[in-house]
Amino acid sequence: MQTYLECYPCFVRQVLDGAKAAGMDTAQQHALLQRALGDIARHDIAMPPSELSSHLQALARQASGIADPYREAKAASTRAALEMVPRLSRMICEAEDPLEAAVRLSIAGNIMDLGVLQAFDLEATVERVLAEPFAINHLPALRQALAHSRHLLFLGDNAGETVFDRLLIETVGLPTTYVVKAGPAVNDTTREDAIAAGLDRVAEIVDNGNDGLGTLLHHCSAEFVRRFESAELIIAKGQANFECLDGLGAPVFYLLQAKCRVIAQHLNVPQFGIVLKHEQAGDGRVRQSAMAVGVTVREGDLSDV
Amino acid sequence: MQTYLECYPCFVRQVLDGAKAAGMDTAQQHALLQRALGDIARHDIAMPPSELSSHLQALARQASGIADPYREAKAASTRAALEMVPRLSRMICEAEDPLEAAVRLSIAGNIMDLGVLQAFDLEATVERVLAEPFAINHLPALRQALAHSRHLLFLGDNAGETVFDRLLIETVGLPTTYVVKAGPAVNDTTREDAIAAGLDRVAEIVDNGNDGLGTLLHHCSAEFVRRFESAELIIAKGQANFECLDGLGAPVFYLLQAKCRVIAQHLNVPQFGIVLKHEQAGDGRVRQSAMAVGVTVREGDLSDV
Incomplete structure (x- = not known):
C-alpha cells in the first residue's frame, strides 16, 4: 500500500x-x-x-540511546492479556464456531497498538469484536485454506496481542511458525515478548531479520524472505503488515482492526471495522520484492512490475 | 502563548x-x-x-492561486448563523441574565472554526454551551469592566461566529469597534464577511492590517496597534487570538472554546471547555510588542522583557 x-x-x-x-x-x-x-x-x-x-x-x-522505549509497556500488555487467557479459552471452547471465535479474539487483540492509538480498552474491545459483524469476512476462504495446508506462517504484530494469537494457533492446530521482529519497533513483538506470551509452547518462533514495523521484505533477512516466499498459508496481523504486503500476491490472510482513517478508507470499511481479508493472489508473484535489491522472487520475471 | x-x-x-x-x-x-x-x-x-x-x-x-479558498464555506456559515438569529435573540431576551446568555452564545459560535475542526454541529453546540458550567468564568470582572468602559474593542474570529458576536454587541450596548482580518485567513472573518453578518449595523468595522490567524501585533498595521494599545476594554474571540495575546498584559477578556487539546492543557480546562478569561494585566505593558520591530510600546522600557 x-x-x-x-x-x-x-x-x-x-x-x-x-x-x-x-x-x-x-x-x-x-x-x-x-x-x-x-x-x-x-x-x-x-x-x-x-x-x-x-x-x-x-x-x-x-x-x-534507549534501545527499547516500549519495553515496559509491552511487558504490561502481555501481562494484561495473559490474565484474560482462562476467560478467552472458555469463550473459544464454548463457541458454536471455535475458529471464528478465535479469529475474532485475535483481531480484538490487535487493539493493543501503541503506534496508532495512545490508549485502548481491551475488555471493551473483546466484547465489541465478538459481537460486531466483520467489515470484510473471508472466513470461509481461511477455513478452506487451513484444511488444505500443512503449515502456517503467522506474522505477529504487537506484544500482548501475541497472547490472543497463541489461542488462535492452538485452535487451528497446524504446525506454525510465529514471526517476530528482530529488534524493537514501537510495541511490536520481539522474541522475548513472544516467549513471555507463551508462543514458544505452540509454535516455532523466528524473527524476520528487521526491526521495522510490519513486514518490509526488502529489509528482511534472506532466510525470512525464503520462508515467506515458500509459505503455503500466511496469516498477517495488523495494519503495518497489511500496508507492507497488500497487493503483493502472496497467500496471505490479513487479520486487523482498521484503526486509522487512512487504512479504513483504503479498505473501504468503517474506522475500527474488523477485517479478515484474503489477499487476491493475482499473478502469483511476490511483487513487492521487486522494489528491493538482492531479494529473490518466487517465479517469472519482473518486466511488468 | x-x-x-x-x-x-x-x-x-x-x-x-x-x-x-x-x-x-x-x-x-x-x-x-x-x-x-x-x-x-x-x-x-x-x-x-x-x-x-x-x-x-x-x-x-x-x-x-486561490485568494480565498474558504469563501463559500464562510458565506454558508454566515447564512446558517443568520437563520438562527430570531431564536438566539429570544434566548437572550428571555434569559434571567441576558449578558451571560449573550456571552455564552458568542462562545457557542466559536465552534465554527474550520482551522481546528473539520466539522461541527452548531445547534448541538448552542444547547451544550448554554447549559454547561464555564471552565473559566470571569463574568463578574467582565460585567464590571463593561460598566466602567466607554468603548469596546472586539477582536472577531470566524465568519458565522460574527453573527453571535453581533448579538453580544447589541446586548452590551457600548460603542464598539469590530476588528476583522485584512485578507483571507482560513475562515476568519474579513470585512465582507462581517458586513454579511450585519456587524456594520452595530459597530465600526476595522481591519487589523494583517491576513494572519489571531492578532499577531507585529504583523498588524500601526493604526490598529495604536487602537489596541489605547483600548480600555478588549474582547478577543477564539483560540488564535488567545494564542497571540495571552500574557501580553492588555485589558483583554478571552471568549473561546478550548477546541484543541494543547490549548485545553495550557488553560488547564477540559477539551471543548467554555472559557471567559480575564487577562491578568501584569505590569501593564504590551509585552508581546517587544518581539516586533517598529511597534510602539505603551509605557516604560523593555529591558526586562
Missing part, C-alpha cells in the same frame, strides 16, 4: 510519541522533530507508510 | 486542509507539503502557533 498524504500528520505524531516514550526532554524532542520533518519531506510516497514510520522510530531510539 | 511540540502534527494537517480547500490535486498537495515541512522545521517555538499556521495558509493560497 502506498503512503497517503493524510498519513503525514500521523508521522509527526509518531516521532513525538517515540521521543516521549524514550524519555527525551522537550529540547531533545524538538531537535529530533526538526530532523524528522526533513526526512518526512523526502519520503517516497510509493512506499508503504510503515517504511517511514520504522525509520522515524529508529531515529528516536538512536537519538535517545 | 508559545508553540508546543504537540502543535506540530496539527500544522501538517492544516497545510493539507488548506491545500484541499484551495482545490490542489494530490501532486500539488504533496509538493506544498514538502515545502511546508521545511518551514515547520524552522519555526521558532517561542512564537505562538498561529504565526506558523498563518504562514502555512498563505503558502497554500499562493501555491494554488
Whole structure:
C-alpha cells in the first residue's frame, strides 16, 4: 500500500510519541522533530507508510540511546492479556464456531497498538469484536485454506496481542511458525515478548531479520524472505503488515482492526471495522520484492512490475 | 502563548486542509507539503502557533492561486448563523441574565472554526454551551469592566461566529469597534464577511492590517496597534487570538472554546471547555510588542522583557 498524504500528520505524531516514550526532554524532542520533518519531506510516497514510520522510530531510539522505549509497556500488555487467557479459552471452547471465535479474539487483540492509538480498552474491545459483524469476512476462504495446508506462517504484530494469537494457533492446530521482529519497533513483538506470551509452547518462533514495523521484505533477512516466499498459508496481523504486503500476491490472510482513517478508507470499511481479508493472489508473484535489491522472487520475471 | 511540540502534527494537517480547500490535486498537495515541512522545521517555538499556521495558509493560497479558498464555506456559515438569529435573540431576551446568555452564545459560535475542526454541529453546540458550567468564568470582572468602559474593542474570529458576536454587541450596548482580518485567513472573518453578518449595523468595522490567524501585533498595521494599545476594554474571540495575546498584559477578556487539546492543557480546562478569561494585566505593558520591530510600546522600557 502506498503512503497517503493524510498519513503525514500521523508521522509527526509518531516521532513525538517515540521521543516521549524514550524519555527525551522537550529540547531533545524538538531537535529530533526538526530532523524528522526533513526526512518526512523526502519520503517516497510509493512506499508503504510503515517504511517511514520504522525509520522515524529508529531515529528516536538512536537519538535517545534507549534501545527499547516500549519495553515496559509491552511487558504490561502481555501481562494484561495473559490474565484474560482462562476467560478467552472458555469463550473459544464454548463457541458454536471455535475458529471464528478465535479469529475474532485475535483481531480484538490487535487493539493493543501503541503506534496508532495512545490508549485502548481491551475488555471493551473483546466484547465489541465478538459481537460486531466483520467489515470484510473471508472466513470461509481461511477455513478452506487451513484444511488444505500443512503449515502456517503467522506474522505477529504487537506484544500482548501475541497472547490472543497463541489461542488462535492452538485452535487451528497446524504446525506454525510465529514471526517476530528482530529488534524493537514501537510495541511490536520481539522474541522475548513472544516467549513471555507463551508462543514458544505452540509454535516455532523466528524473527524476520528487521526491526521495522510490519513486514518490509526488502529489509528482511534472506532466510525470512525464503520462508515467506515458500509459505503455503500466511496469516498477517495488523495494519503495518497489511500496508507492507497488500497487493503483493502472496497467500496471505490479513487479520486487523482498521484503526486509522487512512487504512479504513483504503479498505473501504468503517474506522475500527474488523477485517479478515484474503489477499487476491493475482499473478502469483511476490511483487513487492521487486522494489528491493538482492531479494529473490518466487517465479517469472519482473518486466511488468 | 508559545508553540508546543504537540502543535506540530496539527500544522501538517492544516497545510493539507488548506491545500484541499484551495482545490490542489494530490501532486500539488504533496509538493506544498514538502515545502511546508521545511518551514515547520524552522519555526521558532517561542512564537505562538498561529504565526506558523498563518504562514502555512498563505503558502497554500499562493501555491494554488486561490485568494480565498474558504469563501463559500464562510458565506454558508454566515447564512446558517443568520437563520438562527430570531431564536438566539429570544434566548437572550428571555434569559434571567441576558449578558451571560449573550456571552455564552458568542462562545457557542466559536465552534465554527474550520482551522481546528473539520466539522461541527452548531445547534448541538448552542444547547451544550448554554447549559454547561464555564471552565473559566470571569463574568463578574467582565460585567464590571463593561460598566466602567466607554468603548469596546472586539477582536472577531470566524465568519458565522460574527453573527453571535453581533448579538453580544447589541446586548452590551457600548460603542464598539469590530476588528476583522485584512485578507483571507482560513475562515476568519474579513470585512465582507462581517458586513454579511450585519456587524456594520452595530459597530465600526476595522481591519487589523494583517491576513494572519489571531492578532499577531507585529504583523498588524500601526493604526490598529495604536487602537489596541489605547483600548480600555478588549474582547478577543477564539483560540488564535488567545494564542497571540495571552500574557501580553492588555485589558483583554478571552471568549473561546478550548477546541484543541494543547490549548485545553495550557488553560488547564477540559477539551471543548467554555472559557471567559480575564487577562491578568501584569505590569501593564504590551509585552508581546517587544518581539516586533517598529511597534510602539505603551509605557516604560523593555529591558526586562
